[in-house]
Structures are given as C-alpha cells and as structure tokens.
Amino acid sequence: MNERDLRELLGTNREDSGCDEALGALDRYAEAEVEGRDVEALFPAVAEHLRNCQACMEDHDGLVALVRDGKRR
Amino acid sequence: MDEGSAPIQELHDPASAAWLRDLRDEGPQRLHALETLRELLLKAARREAARRRSPSLLGGVELEDLCQQAADDALVAITRKLDSFRGASRFTTWAYKFAVFEISVKLRRHAWVGRTIPMAQDDPTWERFGPVGIQTGDQLEAVDLLGAVRRAVVDELTPRQRDVFVAAVLNDVPIDTLAERLGTTRGAVYKVLHDARRALRRRLERDGYLGPVGER
Numbered sequence: 001m002n003e004r005d006l007r008e009l010l011g012t013n014r015e016d017s018g019c020d021e022a023l024g025a026l027d028r029y030a031e032a033e034v035e036g037r038d039v040e041a042l043f044p045a046v047a048e049h050l051r052n053c054q055a056c057m058e059d060h061d062g063l064v065a066l067v068r069d070g071k072r073r
Numbered sequence: 074m075d076e077g078s079a080p081i082q083e084l085h086d087p088a089s090a091a092w093l094r095d096l097r098d099e100g101p102q103r104l105h106a107l108e109t110l111r112e113l114l115l116k117a118a119r120r121e122a123a124r125r126r127s128p129s130l131l132g133g134v135e136l137e138d139l140c141q142q143a144a145d146d147a148l149v150a151i152t153r154k155l156d157s158f159r160g161a162s163r164f165t166t167w168a169y170k171f172a173v174f175e176i177s178v179k180l181r182r183h184a185w186v187g188r189t190i191p192m193a194q195d196d197p198t199w200e201r202f203g204p205v206g207i208q209t210g211d212q213l214e215a216v217d218l219l220g221a222v223r224r225a226v227v228d229e230l231t232p233r234q235r236d237v238f239v240a241a242v243l244n245d246v247p248i249d250t251l252a253e254r255l256g257t258t259r260g261a262v263y264k265v266l267h268d269a270r271r272a273l274r275r276r277l278e279r280d281g282y283l284g285p286v287g288e289r
Contacts, residue, residue: 005201005202008242009202009242009270009273010222010270010273010274010283011270011271013271013274018264018267019258019259019260019263020074020258020260023170023174027161027163027167027169027170028161030162030170031162031163031166052267053248053263054248055177055249055259056259058125059170059173059174061124062121062125062173062177063166063169063170063173065120065121065124066117066166067166069120070166
C-alpha cells in the first residue's frame with residue numbers, strides 16, 4: 001500500500017475545508033491558480049480538501065480549464 | 074456552496090460590474106443579460122461535459138439534454154445567489170462554477186441511474202489497496218496495515234459511516250450519487266466520510282500503526 005492508497009483510505013489530519021467551503025471558494029481559487037499564485041498558502045484548507053475529495057477536485061479541474069480557456073481568447 | 078460572509082468589495086472589474094447592473098435591472102436589460110448568461114452557462118456545461126468525456130457514455134441528444142438542464146439550474150442558482158457575489162473573482166468565473174457543478178452532478182448521477190450502490194467489502198474490493206502474489210517484508214507490513222484498517226472499519230465506524238466509507242472508498246461510488254440516494258448533500262456525505270476516516274486514524278494510532286499525526 002503506497003502513500004496515495006493510505007490517503008485515499010484514511011485522509012489526513014490536516015485541516016480540510018469540506019465541500020461547501022471549497023465550492024464557495026472555488027472561483028477565487030481557480031483564478032489564483034491560473035494567475036500562478038500560491039493557492040496552497042492562500043487556501044490551505046481548500047487545497048487539502050481537493051486532495052481528499054474526488055468530486056470537488058473534478059469540479060476544480062473543470063473550472064480551471066474554463067478560466068484558462070477564457071484567458072486564451 | 075458556502076460563499077462566506079466577506080464584506081462586499083467595490084467591483085474594480087467593469088465587466089463584472091456590468092453583469093450585476095444588468096441582472097439587477099428591472100427592464101429589458103435584465104432579460105437580455107439572462108439570455109446571454111444562459112448561453113455562456115450552456116457553453117461551459119458543454120465544454121465541461123466534453124472534457125470529462127462523459128463517463129456514462131452519454132452522447133448526442135441525451136448529453137445535450139443534460140447540458141441544457143445544467144445551464145437552466147445554474148442560471149436559477151446564480152439569480153438566487155446574486156447578492157452573495159462579492160467581486161473577489163470575475164463574475165464569469167463565479168458563474169461558470171455553478172455550471173460546472175450542475176453538469177458534474179448530473180453526469181455522475183446519470184452514470185448510476187438504476188444501479189445498486191455496491192456495499193461489498195469482501196476481499197476483491199480491498200485488494201486494490203494491497204499487494205498480491207509473493208510478498209516482501211514491506212508488502213507484509215502493508216498487508217498487516219490493511220488488515221488493521223479492515224478491523225477498524227468493523228469495530229470503530231457507525232453503520233452510516235461504514236456504509237459511506239465502503240461505498241465511496243472501496244467501491245468508488247461518486248459522493249454525489251451517494252448524496253442523492255441518502256437524500257442529502259455532497260457536503261453532508263463528505264462530512265460522514267471525513268469523520269469515518271478520522272475514527273479509523275485514531276484507532277490505528279492507538280494500535281501503533283500510525284504516528285501521532287496520522288502518518289506512518
């Protein structure tokens with residue numbers, strides 16, 4: 001069992017924002033990430049949640065793709 | 074979604090300010106803004122559906138129907154929550170968030186329509202976390218840890234926590250699908266999962282499998 005499996009099974013003890021707060025912050029998070037800012041420092045609990053929640057991570061990936069696409073146009 | 078209680082910031086972004094002005098208008102400007110916004114939401118839903126390559130293997134009319142529903146539901150949510158937009162991001166980014174959420178929920182739920190939530194926690198569902206075949210010393214340690222986790226699932230979790238853990242972690246049931254079946258929200262299901270994982274970590278720390286910060 002590797003570290004990724006362990007995280008998938010047990011999560012971590014680090015602060016986790018939960019889905020509601022993560023989704024609430026996702027627009028700010030996505031823009032900060034696309035702008036190259038340090039999202040781990042700006043939104044540590046959200047970053048941790050995205051590592052633990054596949055659904056929210058997928059939504060994050062989708063929003064980041066849309067924001068990047070918008071910047072290119 | 075929890076938009077927080079940050080104070081309203083002056084909107085420095087003219088485009089965002091224009092969106093808010095038009096959507097709050099009481100005349101024809103509002104209708105035009107709603108139509109334009111819906112088109113943006115529909116495009117966002119379609120792009121996101123394409124990016125996910127539709128795990129339910131939806132295509133054609135069915136997929137377009139879900140995108141249309143997602144755009145409609147996103148538009149309703151946005152107009153209801155308009156006063157919660159604080160200007161900390163661009164309005165379009167904030168709005169896209171709703172479209173992404175709606176299409177993602179609909180795609181996941183569609184993939185599980187008519188399917189029973191798998192609750193099996195027999196050997197095959199645990200095997201992906203452990204080694205198979207001839208095992209080295211490290212692998213034996215991993216097998217021991219996995220056994221400890223399995224015992225902790227039986228001993229430490231409430232029935233609800235066990236159901237959610239087994240479904241979401243062992244059987245890869247999407248959390249939105251679980252939320253719908255349980256008649257609750259994604260956030261509430263995640264909280265149950267979070268609490269279950271914490272209970273497991275505490276048991277493994279007590280039994281000496283994990284250090285005090287939940288690491289080996």
